[in-house]
Amino acid sequence: MSLAILTKFSAALGRALLGASRDLAPIITIIALFQVLVLHQPFPELFSILTGLGLVIVGLALFVVGLDIGLFPLGETLAEEFARKGSLFWLLLFAFALGAGTTVAEPALIAVTREGTKAVAEAGLIENISASIDRYALGVRLTVALSVGAAIVLGVLRILRGWSLLVLIIGGYVLVMVMTLFAPKEIVGLAYDSGGVTTSTVTVPLVTALSVGLARTIRGRDPLTDGFGLIALASLTPMIFVMLFGTIVN
Amino acid sequence: MEILFNPTMLLLATAKDVAPVLVLLVLFQTLVLKRPIPRPGRIIFGFGLVLVGMTCFLGGLDLALFPIGRTMALQLAEGAQKGGMANWTAYGWVYLFAFLMGFSTTIAEPALIAVAHKAHEASNKAVSSWGLRIAVAIGVAIGITLGTFRIVTGTPLYLYIMAGYVVVVIQTVFAPRMIIPLAYDSGGVTTSTVTVPLVAALGLGLASNVPGRSPVIDGFGLIAFASVFPIISVLGYAQFVQRIVRRRNRKK
Numbered sequence: 001m002s003l004a005i006l007t008k009f010s011a012a013l014g015r016a017l018l019g020a021s022r023d024l025a026p027i028i029t030i031i032a033l034f035q036v037l038v039l040h041q042p043f044p045e046l047f048s049i050l051t052g053l054g055l056v057i058v059g060l061a062l063f064v065v066g067l068d069i070g071l072f073p074l075g076e077t078l079a080e081e082f083a084r085k086g087s088l089f090w091l092l093l094f095a096f097a098l099g100a101g102t103t104v105a106e107p108a109l110i111a112v113t114r115e116g117t118k119a120v121a122e123a124g125l126i127e128n129i130s131a132s133i134d135r136y137a138l139g140v141r142l143t144v145a146l147s148v149g150a151a152i153v154l155g156v157l158r159i160l161r162g163w164s165l166l167v168l169i170i171g172g173y174v175l176v177m178v179m180t181l182f183a184p185k186e187i188v189g190l191a192y193d194s195g196g197v198t199t200s201t202v203t204v205p206l207v208t209a210l211s212v213g214l215a216r217t218i219r220g221r222d223p224l225t226d227g228f229g230l231i232a233l234a235s236l237t238p239m240i241f242v243m244l245f246g247t248i249v250n
Numbered sequence: 251m252e253i254l255f256n257p258t259m260l261l262l263a264t265a266k267d268v269a270p271v272l273v274l275l276v277l278f279q280t281l282v283l284k285r286p287i288p289r290p291g292r293i294i295f296g297f298g299l300v301l302v303g304m305t306c307f308l309g310g311l312d313l314a315l316f317p318i319g320r321t322m323a324l325q326l327a328e329g330a331q332k333g334g335m336a337n338w339t340a341y342g343w344v345y346l347f348a349f350l351m352g353f354s355t356t357i358a359e360p361a362l363i364a365v366a367h368k369a370h371e372a373s374n375k376a377v378s379s380w381g382l383r384i385a386v387a388i389g390v391a392i393g394i395t396l397g398t399f400r401i402v403t404g405t406p407l408y409l410y411i412m413a414g415y416v417v418v419v420i421q422t423v424f425a426p427r428m429i430i431p432l433a434y435d436s437g438g439v440t441t442s443t444v445t446v447p448l449v450a451a452l453g454l455g456l457a458s459n460v461p462g463r464s465p466v467i468d469g470f471g472l473i474a475f476a477s478v479f480p481i482i483s484v485l486g487y488a489q490f491v492q493r494i495v496r497r498r499n500r501k502k
Binding site: 026027028031038039048052053054055057059062064065066067068071074078081082087090097101102105119166169170173180192195196200204208209215223227229231232234 | 268271275278282301305312314319350353361376408411430432434464471
């Protein structure tokens with residue numbers, strides 16, 4: 001019994017290792033070619049680079065196998081249970097916590113808000129001292145986390161009620177354009193970027209598993225057309241809310 | 251070149267990212283839904299793999315790819331400047347590098363692998379996972395190249411982004427309905443662990459080397475490009491497939 005599981009697992013891992021090597025081949029080739037042919041430079045510290053490449057390939061393979069046996073099934077089970085129990089309040093609370101909780105500590109978001117706020121301070125919108133910069137950066141981060149939470153809630157409601165994604169997205173884009181005209185210029189770049197960095201490597205698979213699971217369980221919904229679209233909403237709302245934040249604070 | 255590679259610290263940092271998600275899932279499953287977790291051993295093992303996998307992946311990137319990619323972006327930006335020509339053709343290598351970098355980092359992006367995998371499964375294998383990833387990668391490549399062109403020429407960011415959105419809206423009207431949610435999603439998942447650090451380095455390197463650009467203002471904004479253009483390329487890919495299928499049906 002356990003031997004059968006072990007063989008199955010090693011087969012999956014072997015496939016994942018092959019897949020990971022294929023996924024990383026382009027980036028490795030391009031860096032190597034540019035280094036040798038364009039910049040005419042040798043490789044510094046070949047040993048540490050080879051170790052690093054090995055780690056990247058093994059890491060990607062383990063991640064993909066782990067998704068398949070851990071994250072994906074748990075996300076789908078939760079979605080099914082929620083759909084069966086029909087408790088709207090708890091489902092929406094879960095959706096909000098998942099969106100906001102995973103975003104607030106996202107390293108890419110912390111980096112982007114810090115740099116972006118410096119640009120805002122240099123433009124003279126806020127005082128160029130570290131205390132006010134930190135406060136502003138934290139404000140932007142919390143705004144982004146709340147808006148991602150709100151986006152996941154909206155996305156789950158859309159699946160339940162069968163709303164049109166297009167209306168939501170196009171309405172959102174119109175709002176982004178209107179806000180761009182009114183928001184202070186310095187915040188626009190930061191707002192656009194914060195939309196892109198919110199969705200992390202752990203959140204995306206889990207949110208997708210949850211929404212596809214919901215769409216599959218609820219009658220009359222299609223996993224492909226209704227299960228996707230949450231990530232799009234989560235990249236859209238931060239732009240709107242960060243520009244709103246910039247306008248209000250200004 | 252000194253690299254601080256500390257596996258324990260990195261593992262802890264990754265655990266800090268993964269733990270809240272796991273706690274949230276377990277709390278809701280046991281307290282709110284009052285259901286036992288099915289096959290807990292298997293799921294914990296899966297989470298462990300995700301944790302160790304992400305740690306190795308991030309550590310390896312820091313050890314092998316990021317330092318060399320960053321130096322390369324800086325050297326290319328400096329080299330283009332030393333060429334002396336202020337016109338945009340002097341930046342040929344930079345554009346080529348931006349295009350290839352955008353493409354190859356997107357192919358290696360774990361979040362996109364996960365979404366493509368789910369899309370393949372949710373569409374009953376109608377959406378090819380590899381085809382979707384290549385379409386997204388081409389979109390990111392074009393986006394990043396245009397973004398570097400924008401930094402070099404100094405044209406305003408919102409013009410490009412708004413033009414991009416207009417194209418997206420027009421395509422949405424004509425593209426097959428089933429692909430639209432997925433196309434919009436792929437805009438958000440592309441910019442993640444692998445793409446952002448390398449692309450940001452390229453943007454900052456360029457902006458600090460091109461005269462008259464400010465790294466803080468012009469260096470950012472590349473990520474926004476990488477989020478709009480994949481939507482266009484995925485919608486375009488679906489339109490292309492649809493047209494081929496129609497033509498084949500007409501012949502029959």
